[in-house]
Amino acid sequence: MKWAPQGLEKIKQWKKRIGALPLVGIGGLTPERATGVLEAGANSVAVVTDIILHKKPEERTQQWIKVTQKWR
Structure with missing residues (x-):
């Protein structure tokens, strides 16, 4: 299923609609x-x-871990 980029305001709207159901950001x-x-x-x-696709995937993975640590 193709979806256009939703943007941050749309994410807020989606979360309000679905309540406690998990919302996953995917793509781009x-x-x-x-x-x-x-x-x-x-x-x-x-x-x-x-x-x-990153030239240093291991380093990029570490960046992801650092950035998302707050939400674990």
């Missing part, structure tokens, strides 16, 4: 964008491309 995410997505109400984020 970077560590720099993850904080906003999580602060907007996502319970977690999913990442693949940002890590596997």
Whole structure:
């Protein structure tokens, strides 16, 4: 299913609609964008491309771990 980018305001609206159900941010995410997505109400984020296409995937993974630590 194709979805257009939702943006942070839309994430807030989605979370309000679904209440306690988990909301996962997926697609186009970077560590720099993850904080906003999580602060907007996502319970977690999913990442693949940002890590596997990075020139130093191990370092990028460590960046992800550091950025998401607050929400664990």
